[in-house]
Amino acid sequence: MRVVNLCRHKTVGWEGLIFVDDDGRIRITNGVCIWAPTPHRLDSLEMVAEVDVQDILTYMAGRIEWEPIAALLQGELPDFRQDVEYLSRSLIQNVSYEISDKHVRITSPSTCFVDMCLSSRWELEPLLDNYHQVLQMAKAQKVKVSYSAHMKRTLVTEWEMYKSSVVEQAALFRHLVTQAHVVETRGIHCGHIDDKELALMMGIRDKLMPYEYGNSILSRISEIAHQLETFQRDLTRNPQCYSMIVL
Structure with missing residues (x-):
């Protein structure tokens, strides 16, 4: 489990984090709910450099099922701050993401980061x-x-x-x-x-x-x-x- 970004809801204003859980799934939480990162939900968020960690932990307090995420916030977030400077830089424009179970291709106009296909399976x-x-x-x-x-x-x-x-x-x-x-x-x-x-x-x-x-x-x-x-x-x-x- 690890933090990959910090976020704030554009209209409601709550703060949260985007993390990868132990099963490798990307999740979003504000300490009250956990969501999958659908395109609509991601569009409603802005990425930020800081969040009120104590506020999020207060929402999680006393809920056993939230303990792993609370531990993540308390233990890993200081290390994650090393990423904050990088994430504050400008996004590279026109990056194309093609991601499916059989093909992953991520490119920009000047760079191919990955272009891999899963081999056909024969009997x-x-x-x-x-x-x-x-x-x-x-x-x-x-x-x-x-x-x-x-x-x-x-x-x-x-x-x-x-x-x-x-x-x-x-x-x-x-x-x-x-x-x-x-x-x-x-x-x-x-x-x-x-x-x-x-x-x-x-x-x-x-x-x-x-x-x-x-x-x-x-x-x-x-x-x-x-x-x-x-x-x-x-x-x-x-x-x-x-x-x-x-x-």
């Missing part, structure tokens, strides 16, 4: 079925077959590694999505080298990048899947298009 049995169908079609059409790509061996012997990589990448990507929402909520300011939350997001991005390398098991399985689909489509539409295929 073993359909891929093996496609492999055998392509092989049968090629033989029926008297197309020569080379097995130098070792597609079947890769699918069978490295599938457990593939499944583990899928799980690892998915967990990291969920973390990236959550952190991207934190960055969006705070905005990216001038001199963003000082932005701790942006740096955290970039660190997650860096951990995800090896899963996209061409020699990663995720990339190799995806390449096999797409190649099998191409062979199957081409052999169906134009049986004369290949003199040899490589499986």
